[in-house]
Amino acid sequence: MNGYSGTILRVNLTTGAVTRQATDMKDAALYIGARGLADKIYIDEVDPKVDPLSPDNMMVFAPGPFTGTFAPSGGRYHVVTKGPLTDCIAGANSGGSWGPELHYAGYDALIIEGKSAEPVYLWIKDDAVEIRSAAHLWGKWVPDTTDMVRAETDIDAKVACIGPAGEKQVLFAAIMNEMHRAAGRGGVGAVMGSKNLKAIAVVGTKSLSVARPKEFKEAVLLGRKGIKEHPVGGAGLKAYGTDVLVNILNQIGSLPTNNFQDGYFPTADKVGGESLAANQLVRPKGCFSCVISCGRVSKVKNPKYAGEGEGPEYEAAWSMGPDCGIDNLDAVTHSNHLCNEMGMDPISFGSTLACAMELFEAGLITLKDTDGVDLSFGNVDAMVEMTRKTGLREGLGNKLALGSYRLANSYGHPELSMTVKKQEMPAYDPRGVQGIGLEYATCNRGGCHVKGYTIAVEVLGCGAKLDPHATVDKPYWVKLFQDLTAAIDASGGCIFGTFGMGGDNYSAMLSALTGVTYTTEDYLKAGERIWNLEKMFNIGAGMTIKDDQLPLRLTTLPIKTGPSKGELSHVPEMLPEYYKLRGWDEKGVPTEERLKDLQLA
């Protein structure tokens, strides 16, 4: 039971029943926890064809074994459900302190079933679990919700909640914990809203046990040392945050601009991490047991956009910045604060707005549609106004709330949506960085960078230095990063820990913590098992090889300007090798042999 609480909490919002079940330790050994264990619980119980916003859908919140220990940057929890944006598996994780608190309350997972007839919130204090009315909270934004729930439960309670975006089922609504940390992607907040579940407040006073304390301490200290001595984990991320990437991606000509119409934005520096550090940054901030502190506590003094909050991260600075033709960091920071306060994924929001801007410039969206707002690229005020309207589903925001695929499709031009599996791609143009395109195309939760972050080796030189324009060996690296990330997610770790730690560090910590011996190969195999489990769910949901593709623009229209001018994505050429490395058939279906090898059949 070391590293685990041993109990899974199940709350049925339809009946009000609160039950408990023992954590299946065989599954825990195979799927580790967090993303892996939540996947296993969810996929065992839910029909992959379920309507994501129906009461039949389920949500699983789960910390990992590391969560609540002093494993470096290991305090994360994962939310697993079927995503309303993508209609496939949605897994989103978040830092802060909510995950450790759930683990301290005694739970390896929290299962939410059904739908409440009225708005409610959940109040968990160790063994005491209450479903309370949230009628007075409905409509409140994230900061007020958090403060009010803490005031009426425990001032030290950790609160995960939705804002108006989740209530109104914006398809990319997020779940926010401690106000500013987000389980951000895929619309997990909309699923919570569909269940009339406004918040989950937790206080935990129990502890976690460690199988081999001395060995665990040594492994943790070695890992911490690795991160602290790494130029990125030890200093770079704390000084400049993730937004430091704006300039490096722009300098190689792979900063998607104006809805991926180009890969270079001449004034990108104005929204980069250096500018953020000089103008909006109040202080760096870390999550539970974090030794990195990439978080940005930020303040905008410009009266037009004044306010305090956190962020933006690189992806948000890009999506609401260069992807919309915007270089005003005060406005971008303000809109990022709005996204946090309304509970909305800024990547999908910004990219959806960029799509709307292209539709507007093409004359397909008109001033009548926008209530007179000029939606041209570069219009800062329009970006800020549309942020608010989308979170509240007002005017054109009601259509933006559906994401760019459904928006563009409603105007007869789905090809203008820069999505994979209907989820907006992040801030790396796959025409200039080949491996990340393969990650976007094959990621189980749709267009996403963090589940296989090959930018580390294709651009940043962390661990290896590959030519970003080349395709050779990229399928190998994509698979390796996907498997390792799945295992780290399942452990409750932050992927930024890889800026200083490797698979050997993670497997050593997990072995000493749980008492179950994992070699580095075992650890990667657990990740591969998780990846294949999610893949099988997606196949059951109706996904095929056609869903493992990038938008046609990226394989047919070269980047127009900048250092990567003329480049195209070569995902179609890389895909067969990727499938082969995974042990899947030519259509991307896992073979029986591979599934047996992974103990999935």
Next chain:
Amino acid sequence: MIIRYFADIRELMGRKEETWTKAVPDMRSLLEGLAAENGSAFGKRVFDGDQLNSTIILFINGRDVVHLKGLDSPLKSDDVVAIFPMVAGG
């Protein structure tokens, strides 16, 4: 030639970019020239002995010198050089 500085290299140099007009045949010569003009701190930051410090990323027209000829990569007067520390995010 335009030289752009980023992150802590920008702080070290005290400027975002500059135009370099002296003739330099390759990247090593440019870095040595910059070190000579800007004091020892820059030289210590970018060099490890006579090799490029492993925490420095150099681009010539958007291409990492690792994929060109390293410090021996030739330079032309109209090139754009970008100097980064190892950074990351996501």
